[in-house]
Amino acid sequence: MLKLTLVFVGFGLIVQSLIGLAYFISSIAEKEYRASVFGGLQFAAMVGVVWCFLHLASAHFYNTKTGSAVLIGALLISVAAAYLILRRESNPKALQGTHGYITQEAQRFDERDQVFARNRSLRPDSDQYRAYYDDHREYENGDSIRRMKGGPLGQPGTIDKPREHPNIAATFASLSVPMHLSTTEKFSPRPFPLFIGQRASLSAQNASQIVKGCAQRLGADMVGITEINPLWVYSHRGEIFHENWNDWGRTIELDHTHAVVFGTEMSLTMVRTAPHTPTTIESMGNYAKGAYIATQLAAFIANLGYSATANHVRHYDLLLVPLAVDAGLGETGRLGYLMTKRYGPRVRLAAVTTDLPLVSDKPVDIGVEDFCRFCKKCAVCCPSGSIPMGDPFEVNGTVRWKLKAETCFDYWGKVGTDCNVCMRVCPWSHANTFPHKIIRTLIARNRLSRRVFSLMDDIFYGKKPKPKAAPKWAQLKES
Numbered sequence: 001m002l003k004l005t006l007v008f009v010g011f012g013l014i015v016q017s018l019i020g021l022a023y024f025i026s027s028i029a030e031k032e033y034r035a036s037v038f039g040g041l042q043f044a045a046m047v048g049v050v051w052c053f054l055h056l057a058s059a060h061f062y063n064t065k066t067g068s069a070v071l072i073g074a075l076l077i078s079v080a081a082a083y084l085i086l087r088r089e090s091n092p093k094a095l096q097g098t099h100g101y102i103t104q105e106a107q108r109f110d111e112r113d114q115v116f117a118r119n120r121s122l123r124p125d126s127d128q129y130r131a132y133y134d135d136h137r138e139y140e141n142g143d144s145i146r147r148m149k150g151g152p153l154g155q156p157g158t159i160d161k162p163r164e165h166p167n168i169a170a171t172f173a174s175l176s177v178p179m180h181l182s183t184t185e186k187f188s189p190r191p192f193p194l195f196i197g198q199r200a201s202l203s204a205q206n207a208s209q210i211v212k213g214c215a216q217r218l219g220a221d222m223v224g225i226t227e228i229n230p231l232w233v234y235s236h237r238g239e240i241f242h243e244n245w246n247d248w249g250r251t252i253e254l255d256h257t258h259a260v261v262f263g264t265e266m267s268l269t270m271v272r273t274a275p276h277t278p279t280t281i282e283s284m285g286n287y288a289k290g291a292y293i294a295t296q297l298a299a300f301i302a303n304l305g306y307s308a309t310a311n312h313v314r315h316y317d318l319l320l321v322p323l324a325v326d327a328g329l330g331e332t333g334r335l336g337y338l339m340t341k342r343y344g345p346r347v348r349l350a351a352v353t354t355d356l357p358l359v360s361d362k363p364v365d366i367g368v369e370d371f372c373r374f375c376k377k378c379a380v381c382c383p384s385g386s387i388p389m390g391d392p393f394e395v396n397g398t399v400r401w402k403l404k405a406e407t408c409f410d411y412w413g414k415v416g417t418d419c420n421v422c423m424r425v426c427p428w429s430h431a432n433t434f435p436h437k438i439i440r441t442l443i444a445r446n447r448l449s450r451r452v453f454s455l456m457d458d459i460f461y462g463k464k465p466k467p468k469a470a471p472k473w474a475q476l477k478e479s
Contacts, residue, residue: 122143204358
C-alpha cells in the first residue's frame with residue numbers, strides 16, 4: 001500500500017512539473033517575458049518539491065510513522081484539490097442559449113439606432129438625417145461633434161502618427177473585399193444558370209454536414225447552426241452603402257428559418273498590439289475573410305436550390321453575437337463580444353441565413369458568465385471606461401452586460417483604430433497552447449478554477465498588460 005501511494009503521489013508531482021515546464025516553454029515562445037519569469041519560478045518550485053519527495057523516499061522517511069502521516073496527508077490534500085478543481089458545475093441558463101437570459105418581452109433592435117449607422121450613413125441636411133434626429137434629439141449633439149472630428153476612422157492611425165501609412169493602407173485594402181461583396185446580387189445571390197429550377201434533395205442532417213464542411217473548407221475556424229430567433233433580426237435598415245438610400249428605414253422581413261454562423265480566429269500576434277494599427281489590419285482582414293466565406297457559402301446554397309443571404313460587415317440583417325450563442329459557438333462576455341472556448345473573444349463573426357432545412361446545434365456552457373463576473377480585466381483596462389464593472393443587467397428584456405457604445409466609438413476616433421484593448425487583455429485570449437488548453441478546460445468546469453486562474457492571470461501577465469510589438473512587416477517602417 002505504501003509503495004502504491006508513493007507511486008501515485010510521485011506521478012502526480014511529476015505530471016504537475018511537466019505541465020509547469022510546458023507553460024514555461026510556451027511563455028518564452030510567446031515572448032510573454034513576465035509570464036516566463038513567474039512560470040520559471042513555478043517550475044523551479046515544483047522541481048524542488050519533486051527532489052525533496054524523491055530524497056525523502058530514498059531515505060525511507062515515508063516508512064516512519066511521521067513520514068506515513070505526511071504522505072497520507074499529502075495524498076488526501078491532493079485528492080481533495082483535484083476533486084475541487086475538476087468537479088463540474090453547470091449554468092442552466094447558458095445551456096438555453098439567449099433564451100435563458102430573456103426576462104420579459106423584448107423588442108427588435110433598429111439598425112438606425114446603432115452608433116455606426118448613425119455616424120457613418122446619415123448625412124447632414126439630408127431627408128434621412130432630419131427624419132431620424134426629429135425623433136432622436138438625444139443623439140444629435142454627440143453625433144454632430146463626432147462627425148466634425150471625422151468619425152471613428154476619420155483620422156485613421158492617429159495613435160501611430162506620423163508613420164502609420166502602411167498599416168492603414170493594409171486596413172483599407174481589406175475593407176475593399178466586403179465592400180465589393182455588399183451589393184444585392186452578391187449578398188443575396190441567384191443560382192448559377194446551370195442550377196435554375198433545380199433543388200437538391202438533402203436530409204437536414206446531411207445538409208448541415210455539407211454546409212458546415214464547406215464553411216470550414218473556405219476558412220471558418222468554427223461554425224454552428226441555429227434556428228433564427230426573430231428577436232435578433234434588425235427591425236429596420238440603417239446602414240447604407242452604394243447610395244441605396246431607398247433602403248434606409250425599410251422594415252427588414254426575413255423568411256429564412258436557419259442561420260449558419262461562423263467565426264475566424266484573429267491572430268494573437270496582431271491583437272496583442274492593441275490599440276495600435278496592426279490590430280485594425282487584423283480586424284479588417286478577418287471581416288474580409290468573413291465576407292468571402294459568407295458570400296461563397298450563400299452562393300453554394302443558392303445553387304442547391306434554396307434561398308440564402310450573406311451577413312457580413314457590409315450587410316447585416318441580424319445581430320450575430322446572440323445568434324452565435326444560440327448556435328453553440330460560445331457565450332457573451334462582459335466586453336460584449338462572443339467568448340469562445342478555444343479563442344476567447346479573438347474571433348470575427350459572419351453568417352448565412354437560409355430556408356434550407358438544417359439541424360440546429362445546442363448552446364454551450366463554458367463558464368463565461370461566472371468568470372466575467374469575477375475577472376473584470378477588460379473593464380479595468382478599457383481606455384474609455386465603456387465596459388461596465390458591475391453584474392449583468394436588464395437591457396431590452398434580456399439580462400447581459402452592455403458597453404457604452406458612444407464612448408467606445410469616441411475612443412476609436414481618438415486613436416484612429418478599432419482599439420481591441422479589451423480583446424487583448426482578456427485571459428481567454430492567450431495562445432492556444434497545451435497549458436492554456438488545460439486552463440480553459442478547467443475554467444469551463446467550476447467556479448474555483450475560474451477564481452484561481454483569474455488571479456493567476458493577474459500575477460503572471462499583470463493587471464494591466466501592456467501592448468506588445470507588432471511583427472516586423474507591420475512595424476510602421478515608412479521613412
